[in-house]
Amino acid sequence: MSRTGRRPGTPETREVILGAARRCFATHGYDATSLRAISSDASVDPALLIHYFGTKEGLFVAAIGLPEPLPAVFADVVSLPAKQAADLLVRRYLQIVDSEHSRNTILALVRSAVSSDKAASMLRGFLSDALLDVIEQRHPGNGDVRLRASLIAAQLVGIAMLRHVLRLPPLDQASPDEIVRLVAPAILRYLT
Amino acid sequence: MSRTGRRPGTPETREVILGAARRCFATHGYDATSLRAISSDASVDPALLIHYFGTKEGLFVAAIGLPEPLPAVFADVVSLPAKQAADLLVRRYLQIVDSEHSRNTILALVRSAVSSDKAASMLRGFLSDALLDVIEQRHPGNGDVRLRASLIAAQLVGIAMLRHVLRLPPLDQASPDEIVRLVAPAILRYLT
Secondary structure, eight states, X not given: OGGGTOBOOOXXXXXXXXXXXXXXXXXXXXXXXOHHHHHHHHTBOXXXXXXXXXXXXXXXXXXXXXXXXXHHHHHGGGGSOHHHHHHHHHHHHHHHHHSHHHHHHHHHHHHHHHHOHHHHHHHHHHHIIIIIHHHHHHSTTOTTHHHHHHHHHHHHHHHHIIIIISOOTTTTTOOHHHHHHHHHHHHHHHHO | OGGGTOBOOOTTHHHHHHHXXXXXXXXXXXXXXXXXXXXHHHTBOHHHHXXXXXXXXXXXXXXXXXXXXXXXXXXXXXXXXXXXXXXXHHHHHHHHHXXXXXXXXXXXXXXXXXXXXXXXXXXXXXXXXXXXXXXXXXXXXXXXXXXXXXXXXXXXXXXXXXXXXXXXXTTTTOOHHHHHHXXXXXXXXXXX
């Protein structure tokens, strides 16, 4: 394969493909991104994408995968008193969405979800599993807990959208501490 | 012009163009939509788009224009006590984003803003004028009022996103009354 100038399947190949996938999904969204475009961006043989990820959907899921699975991150809220839980939820969420590494991931997610039913369905399932299920476990049997959890999700998604996609001042420049101080009490209201 | 089968500039032409613009911007976003595509969708001469709206930006602004200007809608919050203000803010907002007429508008706004710096800048300016300025007038001199107002904007934008773009249950099916009951107290916290 070195004759074609394309990278063979070295151990770093998987990471190179994931980086290219994040760039392509972030720029063009899920529907408009082809496996061929990603393999070209990554300078690897298209067959390697199938080898590592099976399908475009598989590659998308891997590309938007966050360093630590979100359900595990948010599962901590289950084990804490409500006030600390609200604080920790906002702080952990900001750590994830503010990280340099996650910027392309978020853009890819949002851009894909607003233009593709398939990507929207994946993000919907992801929020359900990572946030709504976890919060519901705190308050089993409470009638509207899932609606309140979805309003927490709306607050958090809105913050990522305005902070990193629209870059609305002063939210785009506010420190995580300032945001936690103001948002945690609102989250606490929804939790209790 | 009847020879070409295109509609001449009748009084309804402007509305026909606006409807076509909303459909095109909602489907493809701001950058990927051309005046030519809109005139073709509307079956009118491209020159009429220039005649009525000047530029693509002018047409976009007119197309996303809501029935009543949002600053006027939200200006009511300035004149009311905080609790009623929070209730009214959420209720009026839901009336706007839940209306059939606004669905394409919202999709056009979100889809354009995540894929185009120009559209993002317009939406940013719009939120600043319609919401942040209005709330700041309530609490002049309060240091972090603009940050708190931007968190209210984040909550409201997140609700439109999860309710109408991602259609996350149960938020997608919840009644306006249920949402107002839960969200207004959170907004009130940010206002006071």
